[in-house]
Amino acid sequence: xxxxxxxxxxxxxxxxxxxxxxxxxxxxxxxxxxxxxxxxxxxxxxxxxxxxxxxxxxxxxxxxxxxxxxxxxxxxxxxxxxxxxxxxxxxxxxxxxxxxxxxxxxxxxxxxxxxxxxxxxxxxxxxxxxxxxxxxxxxxxxxxxxxxxxxxxxxxxxxxxxxxxxxxxxxxxxxxxxxxxxxxxxxxxxxxxxxxxxxxxxxxxxxxxxxxxxxxxxxxxxxxxxxxxxxxxxxxxxxxxxxxxxxxxxxxxxxxxxxxxxxxxxxxxxxxxxxxxxxxxxxxxxxxxxxxxxxxxxxxxxxxxxxxxxxxxxxxxxxxxxxxxxxxxxxxxxxxxxxxxxxxxxxxxxxxxxxxxxxxxxxxxxxxxxxxxxxxxxxxxxxxxxxxxxxxxxxxxxxxxx
Amino acid sequence: xxxxxxxxxxxxxxxxxxxxxxxxxxxxxxxxxxxxxxxxxxxxxxxxxxxxxxxxxxxxxxxxxxxxxxxxxxxxxxxxxxxxxxxxxxxxxxxxxxxxxxxxxxxxxxxxxxxxxxxxxxxxxxxxxxxxxxxxxxxxxxxxxxxxxxxxxxxxxxxxxxxxxxxxxxxxxxxxxxxxxxxxxxxxxxxxxxxxxxxxxxxxxxxxxxxxxxxxxxxxxxxxxxxxxxxxxxxxxxxxxxxxxxxxxxxxxxxxxxxxxxxxxxxxxxxxxxxxxxxxxxxxxxxxxxxxxxxxxxxxxxxxxxxxxxxxxxxxxxxxxxxxxxxxxxxxxxxxxxxxxxxxxxxxxxxxxxxxxxxxxxxxxxxxxxxxxxxxxxxxxxxxxxxxxxxxxxxxxxxxxx
Numbered sequence: 187x188x189x190x191x192x193x194x195x196x197x198x199x200x201x202x203x204x205x206x207x208x209x210x211x212x213x214x215x216x217x218x219x220x221x222x223x224x225x226x227x228x229x230x231x232x233x234x235x236x237x238x239x240x241x242x243x244x245x246x247x248x249x250x251x252x253x254x255x256x257x258x259x260x261x262x263x264x265x266x267x268x269x270x271x272x273x274x275x276x277x278x279x280x281x282x283x284x285x286x287x288x289x290x291x292x293x294x295x296x297x298x299x300x301x302x303x304x305x306x307x308x309x310x311x312x313x314x315x316x317x318x319x320x321x322x323x324x325x326x327x328x329x330x331x332x333x334x335x336x337x338x339x340x341x342x343x344x345x346x347x348x349x350x351x352x353x354x355x356x357x358x359x360x361x362x363x364x365x366x367x368x369x370x371x372x373x374x375x376x377x378x379x380x381x382x383x384x385x386x387x388x389x390x391x392x393x394x395x396x397x398x399x400x401x402x403x404x405x406x407x408x409x410x411x412x413x414x415x416x417x418x419x420x421x422x423x424x425x426x427x428x429x430x431x432x433x434x435x436x437x438x439x440x441x442x443x444x445x446x447x448x449x450x451x452x453x454x455x456x457x458x459x460x461x462x463x464x465x466x467x468x469x470x471x472x473x474x475x476x477x478x479x480x481x482x483x484x485x486x487x488x489x490x491x492x493x494x495x496x497x498x499x500x501x502x503x504x505x506x507x508x509x510x511x512x513x514x515x516x517x518x519x520x521x522x523x524x525x526x527x528x529x530x531x532x533x534x535x536x537x538x539x540x541x542x543x544x545x546x547x548x549x550x551x552x553x554x555x556x557x558x559x560x561x562x563x564x565x566x567x568x569x570x571x572x573x574x575x576x577x578x579x580x581x582x583x584x585x586x587x588x
Numbered sequence: 589x590x591x592x593x594x595x596x597x598x599x600x601x602x603x604x605x606x607x608x609x610x611x612x613x614x615x616x617x618x619x620x621x622x623x624x625x626x627x628x629x630x631x632x633x634x635x636x637x638x639x640x641x642x643x644x645x646x647x648x649x650x651x652x653x654x655x656x657x658x659x660x661x662x663x664x665x666x667x668x669x670x671x672x673x674x675x676x677x678x679x680x681x682x683x684x685x686x687x688x689x690x691x692x693x694x695x696x697x698x699x700x701x702x703x704x705x706x707x708x709x710x711x712x713x714x715x716x717x718x719x720x721x722x723x724x725x726x727x728x729x730x731x732x733x734x735x736x737x738x739x740x741x742x743x744x745x746x747x748x749x750x751x752x753x754x755x756x757x758x759x760x761x762x763x764x765x766x767x768x769x770x771x772x773x774x775x776x777x778x779x780x781x782x783x784x785x786x787x788x789x790x791x792x793x794x795x796x797x798x799x800x801x802x803x804x805x806x807x808x809x810x811x812x813x814x815x816x817x818x819x820x821x822x823x824x825x826x827x828x829x830x831x832x833x834x835x836x837x838x839x840x841x842x843x844x845x846x847x848x849x850x851x852x853x854x855x856x857x858x859x860x861x862x863x864x865x866x867x868x869x870x871x872x873x874x875x876x877x878x879x880x881x882x883x884x885x886x887x888x889x890x891x892x893x894x895x896x897x898x899x900x901x902x903x904x905x906x907x908x909x910x911x912x913x914x915x916x917x918x919x920x921x922x923x924x925x926x927x928x929x930x931x932x933x934x935x936x937x938x939x940x941x942x943x944x945x946x947x948x949x950x951x952x953x954x955x956x957x958x959x960x961x962x963x964x965x966x967x968x969x970x971x972x973x974x975x976x977x978x979x980x981x982x983x984x985x986x987x988x989x990x
Binding site for chain 1: 604607608638641642644645646649650652653654656657659660663664666667668670671672674675681682684686687708731732733
């Protein structure tokens with residue numbers, strides 16, 4: 187008998203009928219002989235509805251109070267789920283983040299899990315109960331409620347699986363698993379039976395929003411076997427785990443794309459130590475996440491620096507860049523938010539030279555101009571004009587997958 | 589500088605405009621130089637809406653999960669209130685029952701406060717913060733959330749006032765204070781400036797639903813000065829406190845009535861020890877609250893026992909009584925739910941003989957038949973036909989108050 191952690195997102199528990207559905211699925215796992223721990227998000231749009239109330243009161247709410255407020259969403263889900271499972275004849279108990287022993291740092295609205303004390307959960311499991319844990323939340327050292335930020339319930343599930351030494355952590359979502367590309371864009375996209383942690387991390391970061399990167403990282407660090415599967419059917423899903431041998435890997439497992447991209451270029455940046463720091467810490471101070479950063483060859487003691495951010499951050503970024511350009515004595519800057527990022531990801535890329543070249547060729551054959559390039563050991567990303575994104579994904583899928 | 593506890597019920601925080609209203613009132617108290625602790629109920633109909641969801645799932649939810657669910661209602665109010673007060677420029681912090689140090693027994697859905705550890709609240713007050721505490725909830729020794737049952741927020745406020753040695757506990761409600769009778773029924777009803785704990789306890793128990801009896805009892809035991817006043821105006825309200833001298837008291841402070849009454853009579857009950865226990869423990873086992881109990885003179889070794897319950901409990905009570913009648917060998921039973929209770933309450937009654945007789949006379953003058961009588965040191969209650977309730981209240985108010 188092993189421990190099985192099952193995580194269901196907000197769309198899987200959006201109403202009472204869906205809650206009852208999930209309850210039946212959980213009971214099935216229990217009947218198969220496992221000890222079951224369930225992690226839930228808030229029902230459907232609950233979080234947004236609560237934030238609407240906040241906006242009626244203030245435009246700058248204290249982060250601590252936001253967490254006090256939002257954490258009620260998951261607390262409602264878990265209580266209702268415990269009732270639904272009890273109604274099916276199986277004892278269940280709901281636990282808040284605090285009761286589940288989830289300890290976080292003090293970063294309200296984007297807390298990080300520091301430690302989990304799983305004693306209470308283990309005690310309830312020993313009493314043959316199904317344990318329902320509120321995702322997305324924990325408690326800091328001051329006994330105050332924190333939330334983990336976007337996608338935090340994934341992280342809760344993976345962290346609990348690690349702390350409980352669970353046999354499997356199942357992430358239930360509204361798709362069947364991880365695909366070689368977004369099926370809405372690439373009709374021949376196939377579901378992957380397996381993907382490595384590293385590949386999943388790149389896919390997650392690259393806009394294939396099946397699973398939060400932080401959760402994948404956690405799973406990789408603690409070797410938690412993950413399964414991503416649909417809460418609406420019984421298909422097998424995609425297993426996320428450690429690669430046994432890089433030699434046997436496909437060079438490219440999937441093609442990812444991200445339309446939520448804007449690029450900013452700063453011209454004639456003086457080539458002095460500390461200049462890059464100046465630019466990017468000014469952006470960080472305004473909570474602007476920078477994704478790709480490109481710096482080319484220095485000519486005449488000057489250089490261009492180009493980087494990308496999420497489109498929504500562009501408006502915030504412009505005045506920051508404007509100021510920095512003046513401070514560092516650059517000649518000016520430009521920006522463009524009509525770009526997209528397409529990427530190929532594969533653990534076998536390391537041992538397959540020429541994959542990047544094949545990618546550039548495939549794009550060139552479609553007449554697609556590459557505006558920026560960024561590579562890691564297991565991925566190659568290109569920034570292209572947004573209008574070519576669809577064509578690019580199809581071409582890359584054709585080239586590498588089928 | 590003293591500590592002031594202010595409690596606002598659900599109707600006072602039913603929407604964001606009302607929350608902002610309360611925030612301004614709280615800030616005013618702070619500006620007057622007091623340290624302020626605010627206790628809140630859930631917004632408007634939140635609790636009922638949550639219970640509607642429960643009914644979609646099950647008709648017998650585990651009480652622990654009910655408390656897990658319902659406690660979110662107050663948590664939402666306190667977070668929004670803290671934001672609203674912060675928005676007015678005053679630092680505020682919200683605390684759940686657990687964070688406020690409210691420890692209860694294990695009776696889910698009707699928990700009792702065992703102890704309050706006020707250190708966290710005092711620490712926040714020292715930092716010049718306004719402290720907002722979730723009413724109606726606490727935590728038991730197992731770290732599980734409990735709720736205090738109906739009117740529990742009143743009890744939270746009074747218990748906090750006692751633990752913090754507050755100078756005053758203000759209960760804000762939708763009426764101006766305690767009246768000599770229900771103003772909707774008795775147009776000449778006057779607001780009382782003062783009422784004793786004991787009188788308030790009788791008024792509260794007798795259907796004048798301004799304040800929960802348990803909260804009054806708590807206030808009396810710990811000598812917490814209470815004020816009951818309106819959250820919609822600045823009128824002075826009614827002070828509830830200890831009587832200085834019974835001799836100076838009015839014989840009758842108020843007239844209470846309760847239409848939520850049903851009476852049950854059991855005929856020819858054998859006069860043996862343990863028979864009353866049999867009847868009333870059978871009712872208690874079914875969670876049926878019995879109010880008045882009358883047993884007359886024993887004749888021929890047999891007696892009639894008559895008692896009253898809330899109307900909603902009658903349906904549950906009938907089969908219990910049916911069974912008991914058979915077990916104890918009584919001759920039969922009757923019931924009637926078209927009755928009402930009218931009462932006069934006054935701390936000065938003790939030193940004024942003849943008050944009860946005056947009451948019976950006043951009712952008789954109106955041609956009202958008295959079906960049951962029950963007395964305590966400071967009240968006389970009569971059960972009469974429901975149709976006469978209004979007339980009875982008017983007659984008694986005329987006789988004793990004006």
